[in-house]
Amino acid sequence: xxxxxxWTPFLDPIPIWANAVWPWLLIPLTAAVALVYKSIKCxxxxxxxxxxAAIAIWIVLGMAVAAMVxxxxxxxMEW
Amino acid sequence: xxxxxxxxxxxxxxxxxxPLMSDSSTRTVSPSIVAVASWLVPGAGYxxxxxxxxxxxxxxxxxVLFVAGLLIGGIRLIEVPxxxxxxxxxxxxxxxxxxxxxxxxxxxxxxxxxSIPSDARPVxxxxxxxxxxxxxxxxxxIAQILAGPxxxxxxxxxxxxxxxxxxxxxxxxxxxxxRNNELGVLYTAVAGMLNLLAIIDAASRAAHEEERA
Numbered sequence: 241x242x243x244x245x246x247w248t249p250f251l252d253p254i255p256i257w258a259n260a261v262w263p264w265l266l267i268p269l270t271a272a273v274a275l276v277y278k279s280i281k282c283x284x285x286x287x288x289x290x291x292x293a294a295i296a297i298w299i300v301l302g303m304a305v306a307a308m309v310x311x312x313x314x315x316x317m318e319w
Numbered sequence: 320x321x322x323x324x325x326x327x328x329x330x331x332x333x334x335x336x337x338p339l340m341s342d343s344s345t346r347t348v349s350p351s352i353v354a355v356a357s358w359l360v361p362g363a364g365y366x367x368x369x370x371x372x373x374x375x376x377x378x379x380x381x382x383v384l385f386v387a388g389l390l391i392g393g394i395r396l397i398e399v400p401x402x403x404x405x406x407x408x409x410x411x412x413x414x415x416x417x418x419x420x421x422x423x424x425x426x427x428x429x430x431x432x433x434s435i436p437s438d439a440r441p442v443x444x445x446x447x448x449x450x451x452x453x454x455x456x457x458x459x460x461i462a463q464i465l466a467g468p469x470x471x472x473x474x475x476x477x478x479x480x481x482x483x484x485x486x487x488x489x490x491x492x493x494x495x496x497x498r499n500n501e502l503g504v505l506y507t508a509v510a511g512m513l514n515l516l517a518i519i520d521a522a523s524r525a526a527h528e529e530e531r532a
Contacts (some may be wrong), residue, residue: 251480253393253495253503262498265391272384276377276513280520317363319404 244288347532353525357518358467361510364521369526377517385466385510389473392495392503397470397477400459401446403431405490406481411448412439429453459504465511465518474509 244292247255256262278288339357346369357364361367361379365371389396403409412435414427429445454460463470480492495503 248492250389250394250476251492253396253493253499254391256499262502264388265502269384269509272510273513274378276517279373279376279380280516282495285376288376289508 264301266303270296270303274299321360321532322380347528348525350522350526352519352528354522357514357521358401361467361514361517362471364518364525368525370524377513381466381510381514382469384513385469385473385507388503388506390503390512391506392500393475393492394480395492395494396500396503397473398460399474399477400450400453400457400460401444402478402481404481404494405431405483406478407431407433409453410435411442411443413442413497414434414439431527461519462508462511465515466507467514470511485524504521 256265263277271292274292275288278292278295279285282291346367348367353364353367356367359376362374362376365374365377370526375398401409408431409429410432412428412430414428414436415438416426418424427437427442429449432441436442442448452492463473477492481494483489483491494500
């Protein structure tokens, strides 16, 4: 907590080091990629929110599956 | 079903980016002007051709992504070609390495100006002497610069934050490492690459409108 109050935004990196926290930073990245990609691809902007939500969920699911598979490979190699 | 990705109507193949997928309110503007505007301000190209909702969605998403990257990794995650760890210009220097009566030979070294060895001769700023090598050393910058002048401002900030502080600190801002740095670089580089997509799409829509007019 002390680190957080000593943090100067933009000058210092965000004080997040816990392994449980940083994977969540994937969500905003995925959302932005999905939004921009679907804004470019769709004919009307009305379709974008639904399309972007769907593709964002697919990306996150894909990354989660890839993480699980890779984790399994690492454990198998270590075993 | 929420997870079903439906091909956007208006596109016969259902997947490629074509200028036909445009909003009804489209204006005729030169594609090169649209491309330059899109680089200067993400989303501005769409705004010029009258597609304001698209302009705001794309522009805000790209800018937020870039700024979030700087917030995660700190401004010093932008590694500016031609500048070193202390915010000084990188200089190429040569040192005579001839052995005995052998052929004349030089060893080149890239350092900040204050770190040039006493027996070496400065040749010039690395971006003038070996620009491609220097950019190859900092490849993420190629993607980041596509985000436009926002990246130039961040580059200036990164150089300033690398320099000594007013109260004799070695530098103003800390350089991030490990995952913080990786995520910050990823956010800023992806923002730049998304802007490249937006530049190409906005320019192609403008070209299509020009042809129709």
